[in-house]
Amino acid sequence: MAAPTYGNITVDGGLTDWTTRDRLDIVPGTGVSGYEVYGKYAGNAYVLAIKSASSSSDPIGADTTVWLDTDQNANTGYQVFGFAGGAEYNVNFFTDSKPYLYTGAAGENYVTELLDYAYSNDGKTVELAIPVSLLNGSPQAVNLLIDVNNKVFLPGDYSLNKYTISANKILPERTDFSKQVGIVYSESTANQFFSKTAYSHLFMGMQYQATMAGIPFDVLTESDLTDINKIVNYDALIFPSFRNVPLSKVDAIENTLEDAVYKYGVSLITSGDFLSNDETGAVLPGDPYRRMKELLDVTRTGGGGPVNSTVKIHDYTNPVFQGYTSNEVIRNYNGTYYSTFGGVANQATVLADQVIDGQTYNAVLATTTGGKNVHFSSEALMGDNNLVWQALRWTVLDNKPSVGLNMSRNASIFISRNDMDQSMYVDEVSRVEVPLYNTLVEWKNNYNFVGSYYINVGNNPAQGEVTDWSVSGPLYRNYIALGNEIGTHSYTHPEDTNILTPAQLEFQFNQSQLVIEQQLGIDVLGAAIPGAPEGLSIGQELQKYLSYISGGYAGVGAGYPGAFGYQTPDSNMVYFAPNIAFDFSLIGFQKLTAQQAEAVWAQEYADVTRHTSQAIIHWPWHDYGPTSFEPGYTKEMFTNFIARAYNDNTEFVTLADLQQRIRSFEKAKLFESVNGDTITARVDSTDVGKFSLDVNSNQLIKSVNNWYAYDGTKVFLPKNGGDFTINLGATQDDVTHITALPMRSELLSLNGDGTNLEFSFVGDGKVALDLKALNGLKVVTEGADKTNLNGEILEMSFNTYGQHTGRIRFTTDSPPTVANAIADLNVNEDAPNTVISLANVFTDPDDDVSAIAKSIELNNNPNLVNARIDGNNLILAYQPDQFGTAQISIRATSNGKTVDDTFNITVNKVFNRIYG
Ligand SMILES: [Zn+2]
Structure with a gap:
């Protein structure tokens, strides 16, 4: 007789039709070593498999009991040991070792005939099916407790745990295998945070960390976490802070995360208390750290403050955080509260320590539950330091070798914001904005520097506060011709946008935007907010009109640094917070000398770029600074800052350009796999012509199959992405390939055979190539305005902005x-x-x-x-x-x-x- 089947499960005593996703005992604390428990609802039955897996364990037989709490109410039904279960039914294996259904105590009141069951040959695995029709009310979910031979109890402690099988819980298949991370915005936590604006900074800081890790991200809400279908395609979830959770959703979120972690191996990156309090701030009932323990295998062990503390690398050889030195100080904190956390079932790996009064406590921990997790002991530790991108690479890519998607081909991205405060004073344009233009010409020539310039329109002609477009229009068009962007700094430069009504905000930003667009015949995409730092609500209002805004400074101790991205999950506007001090803050307000201000900038620059992978430097300054219109500033302090970044191989881009790159990054898909020294990657996008694939390896890019644009560590991508097979090695193959493209240029396509090459791009500037050895042949180029060949290094210059095609052809040399x-x-x-x-x-x-x-x-x-x-x-x-x-x-x-x-x-x- 054929074995009975229920759904895809054949009751034959074999486990081949079960997957780890069907395991009931995988959450820490719910299993017993040497045993495996599987269960699912299939074919209108609750189907179970129990395996006594170790060689020393007994075959399964008489006195084995499965307790069924079919109303999922532990207070009703039979109390096992007088306190557990609340079982309406039990399946008991009679002395014939066959399972029958009963009510009451084990084997007490016989209900029905022999159930479908089967043992394995060794008797150590048993499968059985309980048709739902046999259970009163046909319950759609049941809780289970099991004992094997009345000796082994599953779960191990009936008072702490139980198993649940739901009829209507269908675990979906993962459909998208691209690398991606979900970043969760917890509205409940934001509302309880010391500042909603700061929470938003932290949330954006995590988006920035994802760009540095090179892993495309999505932003998620608390509601998304109640639906496993919305979570299964992520490799990792980042919770900037998820202390507070709505009481009405906590069970659903816990269940989803439990499945995400244990059924799909999703990694978690968390900070501080996790799922411990409700939306009012009240501690959740029971053990508030139960969910941390279950999902992260971490719990809170102490805390206090305010104290001074030093956060240090614990073990600089640990692969999670690479590039640190022994005992390197990550940051000193003064007068702050602290918490400590530790592992529960397994010892956690300590990644960083916090030293307080000579005592060393855990600061950052790594654990493995379903996936790999990293827990930061505080939001500040997570948000202030460039640690998360490495944590993300470790959890998602296991670090080495791997590739990340980078928004630039250069070492960093530099966005310059100039607030042209003098622009609305009609008499000052010739004294400030004209000399500023001359300086910009100089910086363009010397450093290929471009930036974004935000103008005020002015609305008080009687006081000289007005724009004479016949003068300013041609001037601004000259700015644009250099590659710069013009945006709005508002209509009349209000000093505090937080007190403006929605109608006033509309006037200041939307009306000014429309005037500038009309006068200059351009699209204005963004604004730089004037005056005092603006709250989160301003951005939420301005997203109606603008593609992006640059707001108040955010940094350590003033919100969180690296606030680049979407302020909230429902925002479609990209936000940028300067991470370098305003020139005015240093000179005009703090009255520093130019030299002192330069030193501050140098320190901030070092802080912003330290231990990063393609940092974003957002530098705010004013038209009156380098033009000697206001006292105390020098042109040199600006020139030197630009030169520093230029020498570090930054890419100067406008904010309009970067906001588009962030949007494209978020939407792009990156697939990758590694086999020995070969990485296979695919990028799905239609807008990555300024991007690169950053290879994380201690070897060089040796070659890329049929692709000829890369340097030692980055593959330059074409606009439409594609498939790339990257071979790593100690030296590069001798093939003709592009080694550098001009800043801001967009690579469209490329065709080569290792010798000859044809490429097209949009932009202007110098393309550098490393040619295959000439061996008596000569090279012929087409398309460039000028070429310069030095050995095998060819430089092709394209003088005007536009779409260009360059060709390189090797040919036999004709004699004279x-x-x-x-x-x-x-x-x-x-x-x-x-x-x-x-x-x-x-x-x-x-x-x-x-x-x-x-x-x-x-x-x-x-x-x-x-x-x-x-x-x-x-x-x-x-x-x-x-x-x-x-x-x-x-x-x-x-x-x-x-x-x-x-x-x-x-x-x-x-x-x-x-x-x-
Ligand atoms: Zn201003």
């Missing part, structure tokens, strides 16, 4: 040829010297004619005539009293190849002496 042969000579004895120009005798179809070297290859009668070359002239000197013939060959040498021109000289005897 004789263009104008030297005619035979006929002179008399003792004639004066003959001088012959060699300038036009030879030519070369593919080399520089002026570079042809000439030499005398043959003179078969030096007694008759002396031949020498002086510059480009051949000089023939006839020897005294000599006559006869001579043959002369002149050799032309061009790029190593030669041709000879031969002619004859006849010197006639003159009989003048006979008669003399």
Whole structure:
């Protein structure tokens, strides 16, 4: 007789039709070593498999009981041991070792016939099915407790845990295997946070960390966490802080996260208390750290404050955080509260310590539950330091070797914001905005520097607060022609946007935007908020009108640094918070000298870029700074800051450009796998022509199959992405490839064969190439305004902004040829010297004619005539009293190849002496 089947489960005593997703005992604390429990609702039955897996354990048999709490109410039904279960039914294995259904105590009141069941040959695995029709009310979910042979109890402690099987819980398959991380915005936590604006900074800081990890992200809400369908495609979830959770959703969120972690192996990156309090701030009933323990295998162990603390790397060789030195200080905190956490079932790996009063406590922990997790002991530790991107790489990519999607080909991204406060004062345009333009020309030439310039329109002509578009219009168009962006700094520069009504905000930002667009004939995408730092609500209002805004400074101790991204999950506007101090804050407000201000900027720059992968530097300054319009500023402090970043290989971009890149990054999909020294990656996008794939490996990019644009560590992507097979090694293959593209240029396409190459891009500037060894061949280029070849390094310059196609072709070198042969000579004895120009005798179809070297290859009668070359002239000197013939060959040498021109000289005897 065929074994009975329920759904996809065949009740045959074998486990091959079960998956780990069906395991009931996988959450820490719910299993017993050496046993496995599987369960699901299938074929209108609750189907179970129990395996006594270790060699020392007994076969399963009589007195084994499965307790069924079919109303999921532990207070009703039979109390196992007087306190557990609340079982309406039990399945008991009779002395014949066969399972029957009962009510009451184990085997007490017989309900029905023998259930479908099957043992494995060794009797250590049993499967059984309980048709739902046998259970009163056909329950759609049941809770279970199991004992095997009345000896082994599953779960191990009935008072703490139980198993649940739900009829309507269908665990979906993961459909998208691209690498991606979900970043969760907890509205409940934001509302209880010390500042909702700061929570938003932290949330955006995590988006920034995801861009540095190179892993595309989505932003998620608390509601998303109640639906496993919305979670299964993530490799990791980041919770900037998820202390507070709505009471009405906590069970659903816990269940979803439990499945995400244990059924799909999703990693969690968390900070501080996690799912411990409700939306009012009240501690959740029972053990508030139960959910941390279950999901992270971490619990709170202590805390206090305010204290001074030093956070240090615990073990600098740990692969989670790479690039640190032994005991390196991550940051000092003064007068702050602290918490400590530790592992529960398993010891957690300590990644960073906090040293307080000479005592060392855990600061950052790594654990493994379903996936790999990293827990930060506080939001500040998570948000202030560039640690999360590495934690993310470790959890999602296991660090090495791997690739991340980068928003630039350069080492960092630099967005410059200039608030043109003088722009609405009609008399000051010529004194400030004109000299500023001249400085920008200089910086463009020296550093390829561009930025974003935010203007005020002005609305009080009587006071001179107005824009004369006949003057300012052409000037701003010149700014734009340099590659800069013009945005709005509001209509009239209000000093505090927080007190404005929605209508006033509309006037200040939307109306000014419309005027500028109309006057300049451009799209205005963004605003720089004037005056005092603005709250979260301002951005939520302005997203109606703008694609992005740059707001108040955010940094350690003032919100959180690196606030680049979406302020909330429902925002479609990109937000940027400067992470470098305003020039005015340092000079105008703090009254620092220019030198002191430069030192502050240098320190901030070091802090912002330290231990990063493609940092974003957001630098705010004013039109009046470098133009000597206001006292205390020097042009040098600005020039030096720009030069520092330029020398560190930054890419200067406008905010309009970067906000588009962030949108494209968020939408892109990155697939990757690694096999030995080969990484296979695919990027799905239609807007990654300024992006790169950043290889995380201690080896170089040796070659990329059929792709010829990369440097040692980054593959340059074309606009439409594609498939890339990246081979790693100690040295690079000798093939013709692009090694650098101009800042801001967009690579469209590329075709090559390792020798010849054709590429197209949008932009202007220099494209650098490393050519295959020439080996006597020569290279022909097309498309560039200028080329410069130095050994195998070719530079192609494209002077004007636009779409360009460059071609490089290797060809055999054509030898020089004789263009104008030297005619035979006929002179008399003792004639004066003959001088012959060699300038036009030879030519070369593919080399520089002026570079042809000439030499005398043959003179078969030096007694008759002396031949020498002086510059480009051949000089023939006839020897005294000599006559006869001579043959002369002149050799032309061009790029190593030669041709000879031969002619004859006849010197006639003159009989003048006979008669003399
Ligand atoms: Zn301003």
